[in-house]
Amino acid sequence: MKTSVSLVRCPDYGHDSLSAAVMKSIGLAGFDLSSLRGKKVALKPNLLMPFDPERAVVTHPAFFRAVAEAVKGYTDDIIVIESPNFFPLKSTMKKNGYLEIAEKLGLGIADINRVRELHFADAEKYRSLEIAADFFDVDVIVNIPKLKTHGFTHYSGAVKNLFGAMPGLRKSRMHMKAPTHPEFAGFLLDLYGALLHGFEKKKRFLHVMDAIVAMEGEGPGPSGRPKQVGAVLASTDGIALDHVAARLVNLDIDRILTIAGGFRRGYGVTSARDIIVKGEDLEKMTVRDFVPSKNKAFSGIVWPLTSRTIKNAFTEKPVPHAESCVLCYYCKKVCPAGAISNAAKGGKIPRYDYSKCIRCFCCMETCPESAITSERGRLQWLMNVFDR
Numbered sequence: 536m537k538t539s540v541s542l543v544r545c546p547d548y549g550h551d552s553l554s555a556a557v558m559k560s561i562g563l564a565g566f567d568l569s570s571l572r573g574k575k576v577a578l579k580p581n582l583l584m585p586f587d588p589e590r591a592v593v594t595h596p597a598f599f600r601a602v603a604e605a606v607k608g609y610t611d612d613i614i615v616i617e618s619p620n621f622f623p624l625k626s627t628m629k630k631n632g633y634l635e636i637a638e639k640l641g642l643g644i645a646d647i648n649r650v651r652e653l654h655f656a657d658a659e660k661y662r663s664l665e666i667a668a669d670f671f672d673v674d675v676i677v678n679i680p681k682l683k684t685h686g687f688t689h690y691s692g693a694v695k696n697l698f699g700a701m702p703g704l705r706k707s708r709m710h711m712k713a714p715t716h717p718e719f720a721g722f723l724l725d726l727y728g729a730l731l732h733g734f735e736k737k738k739r740f741l742h743v744m745d746a747i748v749a750m751e752g753e754g755p756g757p758s759g760r761p762k763q764v765g766a767v768l769a770s771t772d773g774i775a776l777d778h779v780a781a782r783l784v785n786l787d788i789d790r791i792l793t794i795a796g797g798f799r800r801g802y803g804v805t806s807a808r809d810i811i812v813k814g815e816d817l818e819k820m821t822v823r824d825f826v827p828s829k830n831k832a833f834s835g836i837v838w839p840l841t842s843r844t845i846k847n848a849f850t851e852k853p854v855p856h857a858e859s860c861v862l863c864y865y866c867k868k869v870c871p872a873g874a875i876s877n878a879a880k881g882g883k884i885p886r887y888d889y890s891k892c893i894r895c896f897c898c899m900e901t902c903p904e905s906a907i908t909s910e911r912g913r914l915q916w917l918m919n920v921f922d923r
């Protein structure tokens with residue numbers, strides 16, 4: 536079966552042109568907004584943490600507003616569901632400019648502390664996952680991801696954004712359970728499959744991506760850099776949308792394991808040949824100088840992570856820097872492996888135990904000061920030889 540992914544040009548976040556682009560994008564994706572009449576809708580943006588929207592860490596509030604208004608045209612029963620790292624949803628929304636929009640439009644806000652188990656018997660490994668309880672009550676999930684690079688999964692888009700369905704530090708605990716990129720991608724697909732097929736009351740999905748200003752480099756947190764892409768994408772198939780978005784910014788599809796895995800599992804289209812791009816010409820719009828994350832350490836190879844020497848020599852590792860570190864210890868709190876401890880007496884950076892570190896890069900993603908960089912292992916040049 537074929538599926539459509541729309542690609543619409545939109546140079547900035549100006550309200551009127553953005554609203555028109557969002558409406559056009561949803562229409563080209565074949566989603567009939569009038570079908571939302573009488574339905575309860577969840578809006579799931581990317582609100583990783585409270586951050587200046589211009590840094591491209593979160594879905595831009597103007598983008599969120601345009602999608603929320605499009606939905607609001609047909610239903611008043613709308614709830615915002617998201618689980619930021621550490622911070623309560625409401626205060627994160629306030630700092631990111633969302634709360635005012637939600638209040639103006641009369642949107643509900645999820646109680647992210649209420650969780651329920653979602654069971655999916657056909658999952659490959661994780662058949663039961665705890666997610667925000669409010670998802671159970673909705674008819675439609677409108678996923679509103681930001682296009683970003685990711686130091687661990689290479690890319691963050693529609694499928695990865697749904698990781699935020701799991702509240703709080705349950706997310707970082709999943710990094711411990713699934714410490715390598717292939718394992719983690721498998722988990723993300725189990726979660727995606729559960730959201731698609733696990734509910735007794737099946738949900739419909741619409742994915743609308745903010746790729747107007749995307750994030751390149753060492754995303755998905757403040758260590759990445761904003762990059763003008765100027766696009767809005769939409770689809771009812773998150774994996775198809777991720778495929779088109781990744782091509783749009785010239786990323787290596789083979790490094791995004793949720794795409795091939797999603798095709799294989801049949802969670803939508805089963806091959807790129809079945810994706811129809813509607814709207815702009817993808818080739819013409821491709822951003823060829825988009826900078827990917829430099830982390831290649833887990834590209835399809837499962838290292839023997841218990842071997843400290845091999846791991847440290849061949850993989851990137853997160854390194855904090857004294858010039859920017861303010862010793863807030865968010866990195867320590869988010870670390871699922873307990874690899875970070877307080878600075879030594881008089882020290883200016885937290886201490887890292889790289890033998891415990893599973894290279895999930897949650898610390899780098901979370902550091903509000905961009906004080907952590909990813910540094911190459913001593914022998915990592917060998918990876919490039921094998922990688923060509």
Ligand code: SF4
Nearest residue numbers: 860861863864866902
């Ligand atoms: S590295 Fe970043 S998150 Fe960790 S203590 Fe320093 S400033 Fe805070």
Ligand code: SF4
Nearest residue numbers: 870892893895896898
């Ligand atoms: S130190 Fe950073 S990269 Fe390593 S396990 Fe902890 S959060 Fe993940």
